[in-house]
Amino acid sequence: xxxxxxxxxxxxxxxxxxxxxxxxxxxxxxxxxxxxxxxxxxxxxxxxxxxxxxxxxxxxxxxxxxxxxxxxxxxxxxxxxxxxxxxxxxxxxxxxxxxxxxxxxxxxxxxxxxxxxxxxxxxxxxxxxxxxxxxxxxxxxxxxxxxxxxxxxxxxxxxxxxxxxxxxxxxxxxxxxxxxxxxxxxxxxxxxxxxxxxxxxxxxxxxxxxxxxxxxxxxxxxxxxxxxxxxxxxxxxxxxxxxxxxxxxxxxxxxxxxxxxxxxxxxxxxxxxxxxxxxxxxxxxxxxxxxxxxxxxxxxxxxxxxxxxxxxxxxxxxxxxxxxxxxxxxxxxxxxxxxxxxxxxxxxxxxxxxxxxxxxxxxxxxxxxxxxxxxxxxxxxxxxxxxxxxxxxxxxxxxxxxxxxxxxxxxxxxxxxxxxxxxxxxxxxxx
Numbered sequence: 001x002x003x004x005x006x007x008x009x010x011x012x013x014x015x016x017x018x019x020x021x022x023x024x025x026x027x028x029x030x031x032x033x034x035x036x037x038x039x040x041x042x043x044x045x046x047x048x049x050x051x052x053x054x055x056x057x058x059x060x061x062x063x064x065x066x067x068x069x070x071x072x073x074x075x076x077x078x079x080x081x082x083x084x085x086x087x088x089x090x091x092x093x094x095x096x097x098x099x100x101x102x103x104x105x106x107x108x109x110x111x112x113x114x115x116x117x118x119x120x121x122x123x124x125x126x127x128x129x130x131x132x133x134x135x136x137x138x139x140x141x142x143x144x145x146x147x148x149x150x151x152x153x154x155x156x157x158x159x160x161x162x163x164x165x166x167x168x169x170x171x172x173x174x175x176x177x178x179x180x181x182x183x184x185x186x187x188x189x190x191x192x193x194x195x196x197x198x199x200x201x202x203x204x205x206x207x208x209x210x211x212x213x214x215x216x217x218x219x220x221x222x223x224x225x226x227x228x229x230x231x232x233x234x235x236x237x238x239x240x241x242x243x244x245x246x247x248x249x250x251x252x253x254x255x256x257x258x259x260x261x262x263x264x265x266x267x268x269x270x271x272x273x274x275x276x277x278x279x280x281x282x283x284x285x286x287x288x289x290x291x292x293x294x295x296x297x298x299x300x301x302x303x304x305x306x307x308x309x310x311x312x313x314x315x316x317x318x319x320x321x322x323x324x325x326x327x328x329x330x331x332x333x334x335x336x337x338x339x340x341x342x343x344x345x346x347x348x349x350x351x352x353x354x355x356x357x358x359x360x361x362x363x364x365x366x367x368x369x370x371x372x373x374x375x376x377x378x379x380x381x382x383x384x385x386x387x388x389x390x391x392x393x394x395x396x397x398x399x400x401x402x403x404x405x406x407x408x409x410x411x412x413x414x415x416x417x418x419x420x421x422x423x424x425x426x427x428x429x430x431x
Contacts, residue, residue, distance in 0.1 A: 088372065092139040094419040099123040102385050102399035102417060103168075104155045109243075110344075110391040111160035116144070117390075117397050118164060119419055120153040126166045128178065131421065133394060139421045147176055147183065155196045157208075165208055167193030173210050175222065186222055190214040195240035195250075199261065207261075209248065211237035217250055217257075219264070229264055233257055241292075244285040249292050251283040256294060258306065268306065270294075275302040275317045284342045284349065290314065293349055295337030297405075298322075301351050303363060316366050321353030336405045339398075341389040346429040352384030352398050354405040360428045370428040375400060377415050389424075396422040 098121030108116035119127045126147045132140045151169035158164055165186070167173035173187035173196050187193070189212035200206040207228070208220040213236040218227040235252035242248035246261040256270040272280050272294060282295035291305040291314050299321035305314035320340075322332040335354035342349050347363040356374025361367070374381035383405065387398035401417040402410070 089422065089425065090137065091372070091420045091422045092141065094119075094129055094141050094143075094421070096127070096143055097399075097417045097419045098125055098127065098401070099417070100152075100401075101404065102401040102419065103153065105339075105386045105388050105397045105399055105419070106156050106158065107388055107390045107397065108158040109160050112158060112391075113160075115390065116158055117141070117419075117421070118156045118158060118166075119399065120156045120166055120168070121401075122152040124149045124152055126153050126156055126164065126176070128164060129419075131390075131395070133423065136394070136426075137423050139395065139423060141421065145178055145181070147174075149174070154192060154194050157196050157198045159198045159200060163198075165196050165198050167196045167210060171212070173208065173220075175208075187218060187220050187227070189216060189218065191236075194237055197240055197242040197248075199242050199245045199248075205261075209240065209242055211240050211250060213237070215252070217259075231257075231259075231266070238279075238281055239283045241283050241285045244287055244289060247285055247289050249283050249285055251280045251294060253279040256280065256283055256292065256304075258292070270304055272296070272302070275304065275315075276300050281336055281338060282340045284340045286342050287344050293340045293342055295320070295340040295351060295353075297334075297336045299332075299334040299337055299353060299355075301337055301340055301349070301361070303366075318361075318366060320351045320359060320361070321355045321357065323355060335383075336403065338383070338385055338403055339387040341387065341396075343389060343429065344391065344393045346393070348429045350387065350389055350396050352387040354383040354403050356381035356384055356400070358384055358387065358396060358398050358422065360424075362430050364430050370425070372422060375418070378412075382415060382418075394424050396424060398422065 098119060100121055100123035102119060102121050104120045106118045115131045117129045117131050128144045130142045130144045134140060153166050153168035156164055156166035162178045164176045164178060165173055169192040171189050171192055172185050173193050174183050175186045176183045187208060187210045191213040193210050193212050195211035197209050199209060208222060210218050215233050215235050217231040217233060219229045221228050233250060233252050237250050237252055239251040248259040248261055250257045254272050258267040260267045276296040276298060278297040280294050280296055284293045286292060290311055291303060294302050299319060300317055301320040302317040303314060305311040321335040321337050325331045325333055337351055337353045340349060340351045349361045349363055352358045358372040359368055360370040362369050382400045383403040385399050385401045385403040387396060389396055399419050402415055
């Protein structure tokens with residue numbers, strides 16, 4: 001395991017690297033707190049959510065009078081940037097955010113009859129919202145349903161027929177029928193389940209893919225109790241993207257494995273050290289299957305072609321979440337890139353990081369086209385801990401909460417949490 005020792009760096013470089021967190025180190029710290037921060041009594045979290053979420057809600061009939069939110073005002077303690085600068089587009093905060101750090105945001109697939117946004121959290125809950133976009137710059141949302149789990153939830157995924165799948169520190173994955181509110185265990189690992197994704201697009205067979213801190217990728221036929229196949233990648237898996245099936249990618253700390261779901265075999269392996277120096281935190285596939293994006297602990301995003309000979313100009317690496325330390329030149333404070341998401345149609349991507357900013361990138365010109373500044377709490381930026389583009393590419397969902405990039409010492413219980421949606425302006429995308 002690799003640890004960054006900032007004390008061994010020259011003084012001028014310490015500030016540049018003191019926010020860089022190796023992914024393995026971060027997950028080790030997360031494991032440490034499972035016995036303290038994560039395993040809390042249920043009463044710690046129920047007070048706020050009882051008035052917001054139904055314990056069960058019929059799929060396709062969200063709300064039950066629990067309210068919708070179309071405004072930009074954030075929860076108490078969060079200063080929403082939309083109220084301070086008229087040049088910054090309006091964002092829409094969802095009602096009843098989690099009471100602890102937000103681990104993942106996932107949108108429903110394009111084939112789903114209604115647009116859903118799922119939120120998993122270290123407060124042991126999974127929340128589902130129905131989202132509508134009546135106008136390109138307007139968003140309406142309704143809290144639809146919530147499940148409370150026994151331990152923190154690290155990821156979730158949707159099918160198109162009214163099911164959600166989630167997994168986390170309990171080392172299992174659960175199928176949740178949003179119509180009946182019934183749940184059942186469908187997968188298991190030897191260590192916490194870090195990634196969950198349901199695949200059924202007619203190209204590859206219907207399956208659930210789970211990844212864990214045990215370094216294993218398991219492929220499940222939901223009619224069977226045992227996985228139909230297992231791959232051991234040899235290191236904890238932190239991110240997965242199977243939305244471009246039959247292409248699927250899995251990111252460990254230093255390597256990305258590209259998988260073919262039709263042949264159920266490895267297609268290639270990408271070593272990250274040639275483009276980024278520190279651990280990987282996020283991966284996203286380009287929708288045309290020509291390459292992938294990876295986000296690192298040092299605040300960079302790298303664009304990697306799968307066929308370098310066919311697309312030699314595709315490869316690049318840029319500072320996505322790095323702030324230059326004035327007046328010194330070429331010295332940066334690096335913030336982990338916590339999510340990266342590829343646009344389904346345009347040559348564009350979105351990233352969010354521990355600096356609290358959400359940025360849109362033109363992959364053709366390798367330039368930034370938009371930046372949503374960080375929200376502030378007690379003079380500090382609230383990290384963007386998770387996020388994703390919607391299936392149509394018209395909305396960016398992002399979560400504001402502590403991301404553990406500064407370890408237990410940096411955890412502030414008073415730091416607010418929010419889940420927000422930013423409508424995508426077509427002007428940010430390449431023509």
